[in-house]
Amino acid sequence: MEFVILASCFIIIGMVVLLRERRSFFGGMSVAFGSIFLTLTLLSLLLVQIGEVSNKGSFIVLMIVYLLFPVLFLGVSIFFIVNTHIMNTKEGRSVTAKLSALLGLNLLIVVPAFFYLITIGSGEIHLVLFSAILFLILSDLLISFFFICYLFYSWMYQMIPIKKQIDYIIVLGSGIKSEEVPPLLKSRLDKAIEYYVKNSSSKIVVSGGQGADEPVSEAFAMKKYLLSQQIPEEKILVEDASTTTYENMKFSKKIIFEDWKNDKENPKILFSTNNYHVLRGALYARKAQLKAEGVGAPTALYFLPTALIREYIALLMLYKKFTISMIFLCLLMVILSALPI
Known part of the structure; x- marks a missing residue:
């Protein structure tokens, strides 16, 4: 019961923070951690209750604990490993493509090692x-457990519908190899067009500079695509200096407020990116002091694991205090376990 109360406290604290600012990393992770912790606690209590009912109940519990859970764990780990092969086939070999396999192998090594360690003492x-x-x-x-919390928070953030009138739609750029937008960037633009159609008075801000290996700026390629989709040129604002997501938000904010003519209220802003990138985009918008909510375009399933792992690593680097706190917590747990009882 103590664990149920503790998990509920994390959820309540996180909800209070999110009601004030839904783009709070601490609030979202607190709700996610509490929800997952509460689910695992209730599941454990349920299994104990089933096991105490009868011999048949004990057998069911043994099958779940010693067969179902290991099979699910093995299946997830193998999925991550196989996903790297699919990424290499479809996207070409790269360091980031190997992140999925590294996570799968890491789980296969670390989880059994942990149980072995606590068994031998x-x-x-x-x-x-x-x-x-x-x-x-x-x-x-x-860190692996909080990756699951991050996934839950990212999903939770995108589940809240955006129904308000929109004045500006920022489209975040991604890598290009020619003047034509690749499928990933096209999906972001199509999502922006979807909201533009619902908000005919809005304007679209294409945001993305030119990388060293790109023939033109991402903003140029995005504008070219929008024009081909019959979006009027006067409805397109170009931000072609940014090289990071934070700069996307910061520079787009400047362009929007230079274009905004209403002194009585602030513009209502939306940004469009891919679903795996929405949460980090929202957190960077907050860092840039830009009040903007995000919408995510669908991403191919094979691409998601690597993309999500990469996003999580970027957030751990962004929120260094959170990462250091996790490491310190582990150190504290080890010190306490080493103390004589």
Whole structure:
């Protein structure tokens, strides 16, 4: 019951924060952590209740714990590993394409190692070595668990519908190889057009500079595509200096407020990107002090795992205090476990 109360506290605290600012990383992760922790706690209590009912109930619990859970875990790990092969086939070999396989292999090694470690205890290994290995494994597991929390928060953020009138739609750029927009960027533009049709008085801001390996700026290619879709040129604003998501938001904000003619109220702004990128885009919009909500275009299933892992790593780098707090928590747990009872 104590765990249920603790999980509920995380949910309540997170909800209070999100009601004030739905783009709060702390609030979203708090709700996600509490929800997942509460679900696991209630599931554990349910299994205990089933096991106490009868011998048949005990058998069911044993099948779930020792067969179903391991099979699901193995299936997820193998999916991540196989996904890298699919990425290499469809997108070409790259370092980021290997992130999915690294996660799958990491899970296959670290999770069994953790259970083995807590089974043998520190009796068979020198205490310092045991503590060091335990610290590394706990840090790995906690970061992996918060990846699940991040996925939940990202999904939760996008589930809230946007029904208000929109004045400006920012389209975040992505890499191009020619003046034609690739499928990933096209999906972002199509999502923006979808909202433009619903808000005929709005304007679209194409945001993206020119990389060293790009023939033109991303904004140029995006504008060219929008014109081909019969979007009037006067409805398109160009921001072609940005090189990061933060700069997308910062520079687009400047262009929007230079174009905005209403002194009585602020413009209502939306940004369009792919679904895996919406949450980080929203957090960067907040950092740029731009009040804007995001919508996500669908992404091919094979591309999602690698993209989501990459987004999560970027957020861990952005919120260094959160990452350091996780590491410190693991260190504290190891120190407490090493203390004599």
